Amino acid sequence: MHTISSTPRPQRTPWHYAQWIPLVVVLALAMGSPLGLFSSLAGAASDSGSVQINGDVDKDVQLDGSACNAADLTLPSLTAGDPMVPTPSDCAITYSTNNSTAGASLTVQEDPAGGAGDAMKCIAGGCAGDSLTDYAGADYTVQTGSNFGAALTSVSGAAAALWSLSPQTYAVAGGISACTTAGTTAAGTCSFRFAASADPIADQPGAYQALVQFTAQAI
């Protein structure tokens, strides 16, 4: 019969206690993490902190079209029946509001008086921090009745910015694309590129234009 009563109890080494440290840490995290005690360890960005500003500031909606000018929008001569010809450069619109609502939106509408044609298309569109899904696409494909297109009209036909008051020939509301700013006081910028083609039957030689309207408003 063995007796081990004479066997000395192993001495507690620092290692003996150190091996329990991970368990203690994990238990502490498990208990504290759901309470948010260790959230800073997760490395998430914090948006805390505020600045209080006192003063009178007019609440308004703003639109800056300085990066969209005639040179960006003039098309070269169109040959009837040829593929779509793009405008030389992007047209960029910046918009914002300092209202206390969620921000601002920019909608893009084609001319409702332009008829059901799609001779002009938006072929590229993008917004910083947002996305545009409602344009024809870079393949320049003319899709009859698709969104975000417009017919070319004679220059003499649309001299004013006011849109026609006559009943629209197709649903403009379905042809709206929108970008939104991230929030109050943040400015959004959207860039667009257009292209056009001439129909050999419908379009007679001459000067034409297609009207596109950008509208900025509070969300």
Next chain:
Amino acid sequence: MIATLVGAICLLTTPAFGATDERSEVLSISPPRLISAVDAGTEYRTTVIFRNLTDETFTAYFDARDLVPAEDGVGFATLANGRTVAGWARLPFRSQLVRPDQRLELPIRIRIPADTPPGSHALGIVASRVIAEPGSNTDGEARVTVSASVVSQLVLTVSGGARYDVAVGKLRAPRLVWPGDDVRFRATVHNRGNVLARITQARVGVGAFTGQAERQLQIQDVDVLPAGKRRLETRWQERPLLGWFRPSVFLNVDGKQVRKEYPTVYVLPPWWLMALIAAALLLPVWGRVRRQRRFRRAVEEHADPSDPSDPDQS
């Protein structure tokens, strides 16, 4: 003497009148949104301010259009040819030449028809400018003509029979959250009433399993037109390292509290915490095995070789 010196310094550091640096080509309209209670059969008057912050003189065009809920749930949309509510408005002029820095006041008169049903009705006062004029290009070219507009929204709530009915749906949140994930809580608010729903407080509370700790994630205040919907979204920042949670969205809509719960969200720990957990589990086990080995070895070393009952000696 000192006052003279300070005055001279100020004079030298103040730019001369008209010596402006970069100018912004900005159109401005105010207020962005005006909400007012009115009675049917009366006339409502307000003023909209348009400012030309560009350095050019141009013709500004003014128009009234119906406002409807945006199809994609991101606010309001102006109907290009909508003239139902817009037809109530009388503008003092349709176009006006505006000089740089000019502040133009538009007194708007809105006659609400006597048979207008109770509830909110919205219209937008639209100020436009043609950015790229077609000009006299008769050389056979085509041109995309761009008109830029800013909108002042007017929401008029006709008294009598206001019906508040807001529903929250399409609650979406990830069930499993991995480290580094961009976690977003989404919800869609539907206004089924006949008045503008003003969501003055919207937040997501992330309740811990203890049921005591709630982390509030702010969502921006929003307005929803009747028959409209609004998508709400907020990002979960400063999230815990691990745990499981029952988030809820809380809305304060015109003084009424609306609450809806998301399914449970499980937050998985980062790699270093996983390693720590593995170490926490394995180290004590390994230590115990090591101790048992040492104990067995000690037993063997202290075994009596003359003891016949010792099976090791047989």
